[in-house]
Amino acid sequence: MREDGPAICDGKNYIIIKGSFMKLAKLKTQKQCQLGRASVDVAGLLGHPVGTQFRLHSGGGKQRLMRPEPVEHTEDLADAIAADESAADNRNLLANQTSQAMTKERIMEMREQGATGKEIVTTIVDNSTSFQGKTEFSQAKYVRKKQKKYFEFISVQEPTVRLVASMYYMQDPLKIMNLRVDSLSQLLTACSVRPGGRYLVLESGCLAVTVAAVLERLGGHGHLVHLFQGGTPQSAEAQADETVATDRETVAPNGETAQTAAESPKAAADGIPSSGGGGDVTTTDGGGDVVPDGGDDVTPATEEPTAATAEETEGTEAQESRKRRLSGSQTETSERKSKYARTRCEDSELALNMLSSKDMDGLLLCCRQHPVNLLRYLLRFLAVSRPFTVFCPYKEPLLECYFAMKAEGCIMLKVTETWLRNYQVLPERTHPEINMSGGGGYILSGFKVDRSLNRAAVTD
Amino acid sequence: MSFKEYKTHVEMGDTVILYLNIKNIHAITVTEEVKNKKGNMVPNIFQTVYGALKVKDLVGMKYGSQVQMTRGWAFALHPTPELWTLTLPHRTQILYTPDISIVLTQLELRPGSVVCEAGTGSGSLSHAILRTIAPTGHLHTFDFHEQRSRLAAEEFSAHGVGDYVTARHRDVCGEGFDLDSVADAVFLDLPRPYDAVPFAKQALKKSGGRICSFSPCIEQVQKTCDSLRKHGFTELQTLECLQREFQVRKSVMSVFDLSQPPTDGSADGDERPSKKAAMEERPREVLTGIPLTTMPGHTGFLTFATLPPVMTSAT
Numbered sequence: 200m201r202e203d204g205p206a207i208c209d210g211k212n213y214i215i216i217k218g219s220f221m222k223l224a225k226l227k228t229q230k231q232c233q234l235g236r237a238s239v240d241v242a243g244l245l246g247h248p249v250g251t252q253f254r255l256h257s258g259g260g261k262q263r264l265m266r267p268e269p270v271e272h273t274e275d276l277a278d279a280i281a282a283d284e285s286a287a288d289n290r291n292l293l294a295n296q297t298s299q300a301m302t303k304e305r306i307m308e309m310r311e312q313g314a315t316g317k318e319i320v321t322t323i324v325d326n327s328t329s330f331q332g333k334t335e336f337s338q339a340k341y342v343r344k345k346q347k348k349y350f351e352f353i354s355v356q357e358p359t360v361r362l363v364a365s366m367y368y369m370q371d372p373l374k375i376m377n378l379r380v381d382s383l384s385q386l387l388t389a390c391s392v393r394p395g396g397r398y399l400v401l402e403s404g405c406l407a408v409t410v411a412a413v414l415e416r417l418g419g420h421g422h423l424v425h426l427f428q429g430g431t432p433q434s435a436e437a438q439a440d441e442t443v444a445t446d447r448e449t450v451a452p453n454g455e456t457a458q459t460a461a462e463s464p465k466a467a468a469d470g471i472p473s474s475g476g477g478g479d480v481t482t483t484d485g486g487g488d489v490v491p492d493g494g495d496d497v498t499p500a501t502e503e504p505t506a507a508t509a510e511e512t513e514g515t516e517a518q519e520s521r522k523r524r525l526s527g528s529q530t531e532t533s534e535r536k537s538k539y540a541r542t543r544c545e546d547s548e549l550a551l552n553m554l555s556s557k558d559m560d561g562l563l564l565c566c567r568q569h570p571v572n573l574l575r576y577l578l579r580f581l582a583v584s585r586p587f588t589v590f591c592p593y594k595e596p597l598l599e600c601y602f603a604m605k606a607e608g609c610i611m612l613k614v615t616e617t618w619l620r621n622y623q624v625l626p627e628r629t630h631p632e633i634n635m636s637g638g639g640g641y642i643l644s645g646f647k648v649d650r651s652l653n654r655a656a657v658t659d
Numbered sequence: 660m661s662f663k664e665y666k667t668h669v670e671m672g673d674t675v676i677l678y679l680n681i682k683n684i685h686a687i688t689v690t691e692e693v694k695n696k697k698g699n700m701v702p703n704i705f706q707t708v709y710g711a712l713k714v715k716d717l718v719g720m721k722y723g724s725q726v727q728m729t730r731g732w733a734f735a736l737h738p739t740p741e742l743w744t745l746t747l748p749h750r751t752q753i754l755y756t757p758d759i760s761i762v763l764t765q766l767e768l769r770p771g772s773v774v775c776e777a778g779t780g781s782g783s784l785s786h787a788i789l790r791t792i793a794p795t796g797h798l799h800t801f802d803f804h805e806q807r808s809r810l811a812a813e814e815f816s817a818h819g820v821g822d823y824v825t826a827r828h829r830d831v832c833g834e835g836f837d838l839d840s841v842a843d844a845v846f847l848d849l850p851r852p853y854d855a856v857p858f859a860k861q862a863l864k865k866s867g868g869r870i871c872s873f874s875p876c877i878e879q880v881q882k883t884c885d886s887l888r889k890h891g892f893t894e895l896q897t898l899e900c901l902q903r904e905f906q907v908r909k910s911v912m913s914v915f916d917l918s919q920p921p922t923d924g925s926a927d928g929d930e931r932p933s934k935k936a937a938m939e940e941r942p943r944e945v946l947t948g949i950p951l952t953t954m955p956g957h958t959g960f961l962t963f964a965t966l967p968p969v970m971t972s973a974t
């Protein structure tokens with residue numbers, strides 16, 4: 200059907216977008232995909248190119264399964280909403296005792312006759328006597344609510360970091376420590392993440408979004424050492440990390456071709472995975488716990504609240520390898536198994552070897568713990584003339600880190616936040632969106648340098 | 660050549676970021692000689708506020724180490740696209756890192772991506788794109804200003820990233836990109852981006868892709884969105900992103916202690932704090948981050964959209 204690009208296939212994770220609603224779902228032929236109250240017939244989605252837009256037709260049958268039909272054009276949600284927003288003309292307003300003159304039956308009837316979501320919502324709004332009396336703010340809210348319910352277009356997208364991070368943030372910013380996608384973007388540039396580089400990432404409490412983001416930027420070239428607290432990584436992490444798969448043929452560092460597939464060991468059909476334990480994601484932590492050996496100037500373990508367990512991945516190759524371990528009895532070709540089988544123990548050893556050379560190309564911290572001691576400890580693994588960056592939902596811990604890093608002689612220290620404002624852009628109706636996020640977290644960034652000349656001069 | 664990958668020591672031909680202090684950062688190309696105003700080759704001496712630097716002395720130095728200057732120290736840093744953005748020679752207005760960061764993420768750029776960019780301008784964004792899509796991707800960048808296009812191309816090859824980029828002198832609003840179904844993403848920073856939208860669509864892969872347009876003025880945004888909708892782009896999103904920097908300060912504020920009863924005993928039962936008690940100020944240290952008194956308040960609006968895959972025939 201399409202000249203290039205992948206098709207939507209059975210058993211893989213996708214992001215389903217329906218208006219302003221997003222959901223991560225594993226599509227299975229036999230199953231239906233639940234989108235709010237509507238269930239969609241998955242069989243009708245499979246085989247179409249990833250990114251295809253579908254119109255949902257209310258189907259018959261007991262289950263009222265919605266039948267997706269691929270379409271070239273969809274209605275713009277914003278357009279539909281704003282058209283109603285400016286519906287100051289109320290000549291069609293029905294005089295009625297109730298605030299909503301439209302009955303459920305009438306709406307169903309309209310639907311059966313093939314009215315579009317936009318038409319239905321417009322009719323509902325026109326028939327709402329209370330609508331005109333609402334403030335602009337609540338009008339928008341009202342229409343948005345109706346629109347969401349009756350919007351009948353969806354698209355099926357690859358679970359990229361852009362979409363997964365925005366989805367998590369939309370569902371609940373606190374689930375990912377208020378790490379808004381613009382802040383995530385700043386972290387990646389502040390660390391200058393590039394293919395072929397070696398990055399040390401300490402993440403906890405972000406559903407592994409930062410890990411996935413760095414992996415996406417490595418694209419199979421380079422290394423990522425992921426430090427996490429305790430024996431196993433956050434259970435959901437494996438998911439995010441697999442979900443956001445590059446899903447492309449990428450050349451692994453050893454020259455082999457590694458195909459990364461977005462397969463999850465756990466059906467993520469219910470959207471955001473719980474950040475707690477449980478599920479069938481298991482990781483072997485036996486022998487995997489390694490407290491980094493700091494050398495002569497070793498810092499007592501008390502300095503780190505985190506008994507850092509090291510894990511190493513080499514771009515997509517290791518991503519695949521971890522996936523294999525996590526998925527246990529997943530159906531995978533034996534060829535893959537032999538190619539990527541590497542135990543957690545081996546991973547840890549690789550990671551430690553890499554760290555011991557103390558020349559990582561970037562250090563990225565994004566954790567629930569107070570970062571100051573972790574940062575001071577981990578800085579030793581960073582090469583000179585390389586950037587580090589710390590994300591924190593609060594500003595104050597970063598101010599402490601600022602002074603700590605200043606004392607370490609680091610330069611170009613900066614504490615920043617980004618301010619993000621979305622706009623509705625429509626003919627004659629352009630304005631900033633009525634709601635905005637109040638903040639997306641804070642970032643400290645800086646560079647490690649070598650001040651030995653300074654020291655030499657002082658001792659002279 | 661130092662943009663291609665990290666290295667440990669400075670070599671001849673490298674671009675070195677010389678950091679003196681936060682207000683004095685320079686990008687210098689390590690050569691033995693430079694052309695002076697008269698066109699003669701003279702030893703490459705770089706003048707800074709801390710004194711003169713014989714540039715060729717940088718060769719062999721470890722990146723990240725200190726450089727002795729006549730009146731102080733500087734640091735020789737390895738270049739990154741972000742440091743380049745801070746130091747590059749401005750031939751046009753440029754995009755800065757806060758916007759660039761969002762562009763990279765929202766266009767879903769990664770190793771292997773094929774990107775079209777217009778105009779090349781000073782190559783600030785181009786360097787960040789190249790870092791992100793190398794070594795398997797490619798950037799096609801266009802500018803209708805002949806000299807800018809040429810200078811950018813020279814810079815790309817001097818920086819060792821020439822293999823990943825094709826810089827062309829071309830009016831993309833009039834003639835298009837001369838590319839058909841190859842790009843994963845298109846970026847427009849042009850006075851009339853809406854005129855380039857149909858060509859952008861043509862340049863994007865049949866499997867669809869992402870587009871971004873950066874415009875300082877809302878009128879341009881308005882027309883661009885109209886054009887994007889008309890040409891079948893979906894998921895339109897216009898946003899503005901500002902970076903707020905905090906100056907980190909340890910400051911001291913005095914705290915009045917009003918909890919003590921008056922000690923002079925003159926007015927028993929008098930609830931009013933005495934003059935003396937009010938004088939009991941104790942200093943308290945506060946650690947704080949203060950927003951800058953002035954900051955960039957507007958750079959431009961970023962409009963993003965998705966081109967869905969082409970439907971060839973209905974099944």
Ligand SMILES: C[S@@+](CC[C@H](N)C(=O)[O-])C[C@H]1O[C@@H](n2cnc3c(N)ncnc32)[C@H](O)[C@@H]1O
Nearest residue numbers: 754778780781782783784802803804830831832
């Ligand atoms: C603001 S600059 C781009 C800066 C660039 N984004 C950067 O970060 O360095 C805009 C550039 O677009 C070029 N330009 C304007 N109209 C053009 C057109 N129709 N075709 C190609 N280039 C064009 C101008 O010559 C100018 O160099």
